[in-house]
Amino acid sequence: MPMTAAHTARLLITCADRPGIVQAVSSFLYHHGANIISLDQYATEEQGGTYFMRVEFALDRLQEVRDVLTRSFGDTVAAQYQMSWQLTLVGDIKKVGILVSKYDHALLELLWRWSRGLLPCEITQVVSNHEDLRDAVERFGVPYHVVKVTKENKVEAEAEIHELMAGNDVLVLARYMQILSSEFVEKWSYRVINIHHSFLPAFVGADPYRQAYEKGVKLIGATAHYVTADLDQGPIIEQAVERVSHRYTVEDLRELGEDVERNVLTRAVRWHLEDRVIVHDNKTIVFD
Template sequence: MSTHKSTITLLISCPDKPGIVAAVSRFIFAHQGNILESDQHSTNQQDCTFFMRVSFAEEGFALLPSELEATFAPIAEEFHMQWSVSYSRQRKRAGIFVSKFDHCLTDLLWRWRSGELMMDIPFIISNHPDLEPLAHMYNIPYYHFPVHKETRSADQQRILEFIQGRADFLILARYMQILEPLLVDAYPHQIINIHHSFLPAFIGANPYQKAFARGVKIIGATAHYVTANLDEGPIIAQDVIHCNHRDTAEDLMRKGRDVERRVLAEAVRLHTEDRILVYENKTIVF
């Protein structure tokens, strides 16, 4: 559901027990909030964790941001909630990382300009100078940060210093560099990567060549949050496309590009709309 008026979104996770929904919706109602969307999930397992996303119109809501925090705190405490609040009028700032492939970046920029992705793009960073003209077409600052194997840690340290305070989350739009822990740790569950295979199949380098060698009849792409373990972070979105014996490894790359850009854009959209909660290396997508 798209809406252009500003909304307030609460993301909540806590131990499951009766009364959570009642307490949250009563809180919103009591301060003149009109709920626009509400979704919840409970892991029906031993620990039984409860997750909730609720969004309501900012217009008419009686509490200012600072007041909301203070007023909701007792409820959060009562239910041992981890929670966050976001205002849709405060667009998230997405720092984009690329290397030489331009299909994901082209797609993100077009969707962003057409209004599909409600975010700001303060910068594009690359280890190559190639895509600077594309960034300039859209008037986005482009920074060339070379990364070398031997100095990778120091190189990425410089990147981190540059981006801190400038970006709320990062998008690796086919950034062909492994991130150092210092970067991963600075943006926990805030770095979205697109892997060009249907994970967990074909982890690591050259998945299209591997898919070709294995003779699969479907290829895919996976958007996930980056964690310490390469290609093993929480999966946000996946999609596939059929292929056959006529497809060379090069054809798989061509077909796969369509899937990659679609899946990455979907993951970014979900993230910007605060629709994702991470739980035990999995995602709940409301």
């Protein structure tokens, strides 16, 4: 962490749009001695829509004044504009738990970037329903837990995962092939990030790469999204595609698809960790 991270914080705001919000927030920060590093805003309509803001600011002795600052902002600006908001310190490193099955491509990309200091988080543990990736994970010094999931033990298994993962700020499904129950998802609302393949058109059912091959698609892609009870329909954080041709075998499609998946998931996780994503009405505002 650079020196500066210790006294840098981020404010994420959602509220009804009306005049004076920038003025109110920036005055609050100015009068508390903060220096605005970056400020992004977006409104859904020119007038009368919903307003979103992300402010990154620096403030000396931030750790000491954080409680006062937080309470004060809540009592004044946030109250006045009826904001949904959160204040996070860059110095409070987020804890990330990863769920995985047998595919290692997305997992290893995350671990590798994290080990190089390119993902600002602590990866606390990896939970899988299989033993396969234990070595690959433990090599990075990250604990690996196996929780077998069957039809019969699903409730208990999820309870165990929930307990293991307690204390994490966000969960990443790096090709976790189990469907999480809506009860589980609700407990981790907008704090579970998933990656799945995407095609034009979309294919329902088993073996989508074979379907893509049979349909002769010219692009294959991946979508990272927050998990909601509505499977694979949660708010999209990031997407990308690559060109393919009729010469790609099913196996070639899968290999390229995995490359897209690891890149897309990495970007989505990073943006989440940097507090760049706000969810509103089941879609995302990404201040990248």
